Amino acid sequence: MIVYILCFALFLVGIYGALTKRDLIKIILSIGIMGYAVNLMFILFAYKTDAKFAILIKEGINTNMVDPLPQALILTSIVIELGITALLVTLAIRLFEKYKTFDITKIRRLSG
């Protein structure tokens, strides 16, 4: 149980950072942390104590194995997060070129 709570705490750290930080780069890092927490949650759901990976079971039927599907899902999700992070960093660089700052309180040409 304690690992799930820690995993959720990691998620909250990410949300806290994304909502309160002023620096563009720190916001991007917080989004990354949120993503890691969710990925970790998937892996925890699939985990079983003393179980084997399905691919390592040589012969016979072994019912005590780790669920391989969440790991496949997480690979997809990691690729998506890579894309998102690259896009966000590109936008941050362009924003720095235009505004000469990473501070979001100074980047507000659009009115609320």
Place this chain on the structure above:
Amino acid sequence: MILPFLIIIPLLAAFLITLISGDKDNWAIVLSILAVISLLTLSIFSFFTTGNETFVYEMSGWKIPLTICLVQDAFSTFMLVIVNLIALTSLMFSVSYIKHYSGTWKYYALFMLMITGMNGVIATGDIFNLFVFMEIALFSAYALVAFGGKAEEYEAAFKYAIMGSISSTLILMGIGVLYATTSTLTMANIAAILPTKDPRIMYWVGAIFLAGFGLKSAVMPFHAWLPDAHSSAPAPISAMLSGVLIKALGIYVIIRFFFNVLGAPPIFLTLFMILGSISIIVASYLALGQWDLKRLLAYSSISQIGFILLGLGIGTKLAILGAVFHIFNHAIFKSLLFFNSGAVEMALGTRDLRKMGNLKDALPVTSATSMIASLSVAGLPPFNGFFSKLIIIIAAVQASHVGYAIIAVIGSLLTLVYFMKVQRYGFRGENKIEKPEIQISLGMKSAMVILAAFCIGASILIIPGIREVTLDPVVSVIMNKTGYIYEVLGR
């Protein structure tokens, strides 16, 4: 089976465009127009052949709990028709609108990817696959919002991307919990297994999905990104975002998940009604104060999404009919209004209502179609917006939610007021406007005229004989609730 082609064709077009087209040739335009015309034909064909049936396509020969399945029923094909119709007119509008940017082939490639994502979200019956297609559509939407390369556009795109990735993370978390509970990712199987589990899980996942997809569809407490993103993007992209993206990724998935998978639990229907009425009133009020035409239209989108959610929340057959009809109508007139704003911006170089004036002689087509669209969105008969709002209000009264009916009437009146403002200052104002040097091209004009014709013509969808083949199958899919399980799994 038609559904796989609705995903393959735009994906193939996107890759071909990046491979063979450059800055000096027209391959990108030819390929994308061809792709979208074939998509529209296929989706109309599949809508009229589906009727009340459900077809399931299981990918690569596996059977259902193992495979990713595509589900073709009246509701998904109805949404596909809307997406591809708006995409076609939007491309027609783009051709000359986008000409003065550099690297236009990238625009068309991203546009095709966005259509891939939306068609995928609508067609799929697998919840993780839905997430992946949603990300494809959002990626291209972020890039397209920033396409103009001005400071404001980067700012809006960054804001949109941050909000989008927070909501995607929430949705992924919900998917993880669903998988841990039910050990399957096919939506029909989840719907079959979830009622046997602890009901608290259903409420938890429902809440987190409501936050996630509510952010995508910009319902009122989650709306902060929409006015920036939709007003900064190039006009045809604003039309796509406001017209179909928030519906395909937001409203469609909300309906699919809460009605067909969870079986419309009453607590969420009440939440829909509350969120919908907040959106209607507050967004209309905010729209009243705007002088930037595209910003006003963006706030108006939030308020119209509120009408759709209110209809869904009432949950009777008549209310769902109103909501489904309003999805169609809103896609048509909001896209048309964004095209109008794009044409005005191109000709006069401004979108400030105070700097616009009497455009009747300067831009006759734009001015006439904007009048039709304004009357339609404000809900005056005989235009299509009138009927869908009327149905929602009547349904609210019938279900004895008189308070919500009054809110809908007030919201409708406020809509009329701020579109009077658009017409009074913007398109029929007092400033004398000289004939502009930039001509509005034939493609842009025909895109506007087609949608204006739909604004008048779509009212016939409500005539009983026609309604039975168009809107009624869609409503019956939604009202069937977890009958979806039997339709998909066949047991």
